[in-house]
Amino acid sequence: MTQSPPLPAMTAREVIARTLWGEARGEGRNGMAAVACVIQNRVRNPRWWGSSPITVCLKPYQFSCWLADDPNRAKLLAVTDRDASYRAALEIADSLLSGRLAEVTNGADHYHTAGVSPAWSGGKKPVAVIGNHRFFRLELK
Numbered sequence: 001m002t003q004s005p006p007l008p009a010m011t012a013r014e015v016i017a018r019t020l021w022g023e024a025r026g027e028g029r030n031g032m033a034a035v036a037c038v039i040q041n042r043v044r045n046p047r048w049w050g051s052s053p054i055t056v057c058l059k060p061y062q063f064s065c066w067l068a069d070d071p072n073r074a075k076l077l078a079v080t081d082r083d084a085s086y087r088a089a090l091e092i093a094d095s096l097l098s099g100r101l102a103e104v105t106n107g108a109d110h111y112h113t114a115g116v117s118p119a120w121s122g123g124k125k126p127v128a129v130i131g132n133h134r135f136f137r138l139e140l141k
Contacts, residue, residue, distance in 0.1 A: 007066075008077070012053045016093035017086060019057040022065025022076035025085040027131040030104070032089050034130040036096050037105040045109070047139050053096065104128070108135035 010018070016039060020032040027034075042049050042056045049059045057063055065072040079086045095101040105111075106127040112118055114132045121136055128135040 007058070010054075013090065013093045013097060015054050015057045016096055017089040018076040018079065019063050019065065020089040020092055021079055021083075021086050022070075022072040023063055024131075024133065025089070027133065028085075029088050029092070031131040031133060032085075033092050033095075033101065034105050034108075034128070034133060034135065035111065036092050036101055037103055038108050038111055038135065040096050040101055040103070041105070041107055041109045042139075045139065104130065105135040107137045109139050110136040 016036065019039065020035050024031040024035045039053055039056050043051060043053055049062055050056045058066060061067070064070050065076055067073060081087050081090065092101070108127050110120065111133045112121060114134060120138065121134070124136055124138070126134040127137045
């Protein structure tokens with residue numbers, strides 16, 4: 001994975017929505033909301049990944065869609081609200097930013113798709129399974 005080049009100026013709403021769309025648009029509204037919960041949980045319990053939605057979403061190597069060599073990066077930077085999934089992601093971002101996002105991941109601060117097994121998840125039991133994503137609580141106390 002390659003560190004991403006500089007990004008255009010974006011609001012927190014746009015960064016969150018583009019992260020949700022880039023990471024989980026194929027999982028529908030429920031899957032995107034679950035990824036938003038991970039962002040929310042990280043913001044509420046800041047650690048090394050940051051303490052704001054923007055820093056959490058853009059922390060290097062945390063959300064692969066932002067990496068320069070990820071094919072989703074160019075797509076997420078180009079998507080507009082003409083895309084129904086992006087409109088849903090914007091609504092979910094609004095819920096997160098207003099404090100109305102319902103927690104559906106049992107406090108997860110990490111996740112991955114079912115098709116991969118990153119080293120950090122080895123031997124750990126998911127706290128939630130939503131669509132094709134497995135959610136874990138690793139850092140939260």
